[in-house]
Amino acid sequence: MSFEWVSYFHCRNCGLAKSSVDIPYDRLGYAVCPACGVTTGPTVRKVTSELPAF
């Protein structure tokens, strides 16, 4: 039973999905998208009214 937990980075800006081992991180530990350079916080959640209205 070998199971490797691979987390994936998914850029919210350009939509890039990549194995997180290939993703560079800035000095704050945020993932930096190699395609567009946007930093993405690991579990940062801004609770705003971004959800689409159903």
Ligand SMILES: [Zn+2]
């Ligand atoms: Zn991106």
